Amino acid sequence: MEQSETAAGTVAAAPVVRQLDFTVNFKAMANANGNLILPEHPQAQLQSKLLALAQSRLVHAPAKSPSPPRMAAQTKLPPRKMVMPPKSPQRELPQMARQEKSPVIAPRLAHPVKPAPLPKPPLQPLLKTESPKTRERGNLEQGDGTPKKQKLCNCKNSRCLKLYCECFATGVYCDGCNCTNCYNKIEHEADRKESIDMILERNPNAFRPKIASSPHGPADRGAEHKKGCNCKKSGCLKRYCECFQANIVCSDKCKCMDCKNFEGSEERKAHFHQYSANSMAFIQQTANAAINGAIGTPSKKSRNQQIVFGVESNKQPNQLPQSHKETDPPRSPLSVHPSKPDAATLGLSKSSYRSPLSGILQLQHVNDFCTLLVEVSAEAARSLSEEREMMNNSTDLNAAEIPVVSSDEKEDRNQQNAMESCVNQDNRDRTLLCVSDDCGVQDGRPLSPGTLALMCDERDMIFMAANAPSTTTESNTRMNVMSVSTHGLSPLYVEQERLVLMRFRSFLNKLITCGSIEETKIEQAAD
DNA sequence: GAGTTTGAAACT
DNA sequence: CAGTTTCAAACTC
Known part of the structure; x- marks a missing residue:
């Protein structure tokens, strides 16, 4: 079980x-x-x-x-x-x-x-x-x-x-x-x-996955077929073969005849060249372009690296088709443009996916953003030390005249400061994210940071409902922060973490918004 | 799109 | 457990 x-x-x-x-x-x-x-x-x-x-x-x-x-x-x-x-x-x-x-x-x-x-x-x-x-x-x-x-x-x-x-x-x-x-x-x-x-x-195992990851499996797979195939005529190089279909080499569990689906097989290599644009590889490429490639790095290296999703790079079926690798001009992994001739001649899916974020987010943006997070963290340190200093001074003067600030109120104030900090740096984010002119706008109007946050949070709620029903990012971030603060970590660290997380959420908000807008544009253009 | 091939599942 | 049949996907034309 x-x-x-x-x-x-x-x-x-x-x-x-x-x-x-x-x-x-x-x-x-x-x-x-x-x-x-x-x-x-x-x-x-x-x-x-x-x-x-x-x-x-x-x-x-x-x-x-x-x-x-x-x-x-x-x-x-x-x-x-x-x-x-x-x-x-x-x-x-x-x-x-x-x-x-x-x-x-x-x-x-x-x-x-x-x-x-x-x-x-x-x-x-x-x-x-x-x-x-x-x-x-x-x-x-x-x-x-x-x-x-x-x-x-x-x-x-x-x-x-x-x-x-x-x-x-x-x-x-x-x-x-x-x-x-x-x-x-x-x-x-x-x-x-x-x-x-x-x-x-x-068969009690009938519904169990036929392919299981295995640390002792084939070196290039990390997975193996639990039962093994029984192919006779396909040489285990067609999708009739369950192993081939699962993108794994045949193992000793297989009872296949004339197997060519083993590591180092020339036929296997040749097969993958011949079927360089088989649908599995292409869909793999497409999916990874959308996921890994969300951060565009138009270098050749990254293009070759995009087909990595728990498999090693020498896993031929999941690599980019050879023809693509050798003949296509370098381009961002996000730019998975339709390749009509290949698709037609090589049996590809007739359409391909292009990330809405293509051209928006580049690696440099991420680097800049990381720098920004460091700045935010330092800013939190400064803000907190100033606040403490003011508190100390005030306490020294006359503690009775100072309204008691409850922890909740203080939290709210920190939150507000953080939000203001976010808003103040909104333009920097736009510089980072909005390469295209109309990023952050909808129907010709710019989206306020609040709207952006709502858009993000709405999606969060939609998704998180299925996973953690009572979860919202903001409240739980705070909960987590409070939880941490009560467990002995310094308030400075807590404040830094909170600000950094909020900045990151803001960043993601904008990223999602930009992607959504671009996607809408693409869809409208397609219509 | 129809027909063929293939191998897993189901059956004997 | 081995042989046969059934089945649907993969493949070819």
Whole structure:
């Protein structure tokens, strides 16, 4: 049982797990008490924020069709009754015999608590410009730790209640699929449950991720196929092969014949050259351009480094297509421009993603911002020492004439000072962030810092609601600060931290706003 | 888009 | 457990 939980925490696991992985960064920002905990690296913070934004949008994206909450399987345990006669009656006896047995289901199914209902599509939030054809096939995916777009199945005969169905196999309801006679829906929950039980009876690991990270796995993967493939004709170099599809080399667990999917295989290398622009690599590139590449560094080095998401750089399938690497002019990783010829000839997704932040945020901006944070910190030190000095002087003169400042009031005053400090430096931020003319404006009007903060906080609330229901960044930052201050850290440190965090939030607010505006512009231009 | 190939899942 | 069938995705034309 704990195996499945462990597997859920691995990076290169099933699609469901990948989806969860995307939240890890952001979840890491809030501890169990909901206190804000910022990761160390600014870029990591930016990524988390951007991911949170993407997630929040998807959560609120209108469903294509009315559909039941996807996770209802976890939310209720329907009374076990035979609604649908099983195809194989002989399997019913053992199944009925284990009624009380807690089923081992895929990570997504196994949670006993009721999760927030999730719409189905949102597994690949950053890939929003896919072509309808691509979506129909639903095959945008990666074989590594990056999120994978939920496939849309086309099942006809399995009623989507067998592992043939990818939706069912990954523990999600069908929604928007092209399947017929689908029972993988909430209204057929009883049947679905029966089928799950039946499959688990046969194979308790059936719903577990097939790919598990392993410290002892292939050197270039850190992951291995739990069961191994059984390929005969594909040489394990086509997506028929589960290992290949998962972007891992075959292991000794495989029973494949004529395997060419091993480390150092010439065929494998040649294959990746030939299929240099396979969809996995391209989507990988696209996703990473949106995430890692949010900070544009138009150097060749960074361009080569952008395809790193828990895998090493020699992982060919996830690298940029060779043709791209050698023929394309250097450009920002954010500038994933449509590459029509490649896409057409090499079987790529017909569209590509270009970050709305492209051209807005450069590495130098981040560097400048870090410098700014240092200044803010120093400013906090000065402000606090001056305040103390004034307090001391006043106390010496006549303590009785000085209105008693409660800790709350003092906190408010510090907060106000900090906010004023933020506002005063707003122009500097605009200089940092708003390369394009109309950044920070909406409908021709500039957005006030308050509006920007609200925009940010609104998204925070939307996203955090699913993760830490009672969390708001501001209040919890303060809570955290207060908590820290009561545990012996110096007030100076607390004040510095608070100001720095507030500055950073302000920075993120503007970054998000700029991205949103740019995105709107791009969408309008596309229309 | 239709037909073929492929290998996992299901079944015997 | 091995062989066969079923199935849906991947692939080809």
